[in-house]
Amino acid sequence: MATAAEVKVGRLLVRPNRDAQLEEAWVELREDRLVVKRRDFVHEDIMANYEMAEERTVLVERDATGLGVSIQGGCDFKSPVKVYRVVPNSRAAMTGQIHEGDVILDVNGSPLWGKTHEEAADVLKNAGTFVTLHVAKLQPREAEEPGPMETGPEQDLWLAFTEVPLQMASVTRYHKGTSVLK
Secondary structure: OOOOOOOEEEEEEEOOOOOOOOEEEEEEEOOOEEEEEEEOHHHHHHHHHEEEEEEEEEEEEOEOOEOOEEEEEEHHHOEEEEEEEEOOOOHHHHHOOOOOOOEEEEEOOEEOOOOOHHHHHHHHHOOOOEEEEEEEEEEEOOOOOOOOOOOOOOOOOEEEEEEEEHHHOOOOOEOOOOOOEO
């Protein structure tokens, strides 16, 4: 058993849901839990090529028709969550501060980085009557010599996908090309 200071780490392939493709992940075996992290490609790509500009926090009051924004993107599309459309005469439109193409960084303090489109939509739907949106424009970085990007579990490019108490964790292994469990 691992000591309190010892954490075993490794790479593996996971399928986040039944319909998804296999993707690389990190697994951390801790004394009390198993943590699976998936790579945040969206954050890595954005931070390598773009910088945030015109960051602002906007308070929108939801009415019977909603906030008045539709979104696009999410980590399942390898794109940040962005405002796709602002409905004319909606609460969001009336603020004059939310525009098509804005990246939604967080909703009521809950970050959208690493969220799928569906997860981001759920965060927005369940945000309550008064919704605080932290949004920004993306601006291309000045051209410079690209350097190598370090990646690994120590970097902020891996987001916790799931954490399971160790007593409830089980790992299965399939023989490649068969349906046989090992």
